[in-house]
Amino acid sequence: MRSLLAQGRREDRALMFLILACGIIFVAQWPALSRAAFEDPSVPFDARLGGALFGWLFWMPLLAYGLAGVSHLVARLFGGRGTWYSARLALFWTLLATTPAWLFHGLVRGFxxxxxxxxxxxxxxxxxxxTIWGICLREAEIAPETEAAA
Structure with a gap:
């Protein structure tokens, strides 16, 4: 986290982390969606896939921005000195860092x-x-990118 903040403010990188994480988590849902469609054919797999696509690639990025903002406000209450960007980067990086676990969870749910x-x-x-989000958010709020870049 510290090295990401030291690279300066890069909104394009943060957005790429978020979209990539949401895309991988969407793919992780496929085995469970396939199993659910097999067990209950009243809702076809295509419809389930479309709903997951809409949720993970359209709604989740918006919710992630809101959650990052709320986490930054809560951190400010406890003396955090970070920026809105550093809070976003902490959450988005955490989502991307946990994608292997999301993939494993999807496989377990599906198989x-x-x-x-x-x-x-x-x-x-x-x-x-x-755990990862807490560590990243703590680092982002203690050493904001303005100080880390200097």
Missing amino acids: IGPGPAEQLVGAGLLLAFV
Whole structure:
């Protein structure tokens, strides 16, 4: 995180991290969507895929920008000195960094289905996401890119 902030403010890089992460997470949903379409053919796979595409590539980026803003405001309450950009970069980088876990979770949901394995992998994914995001956000709010670039 520190090296990303030291490279200066690059909105294009942050947006690329977000879109790439959302695209990979969308692909990670395919096995579970295929399983759900097989188990309940009343909603075809194409419709499920279209809904996931709309959610992950159109709505999630908007929600991620909002969540990054809220996290920055909360960090400011606790003495954070970062910028809006550094908070966005922390969240977007975390999404991208956890995509291997998202892919594994999607495979478990698709091939094994609901059960203890899915819950264990989901809990691991949540723990990894919260841990990495907390570390990145702490770094972004303690050493904002204006100081790191100097």
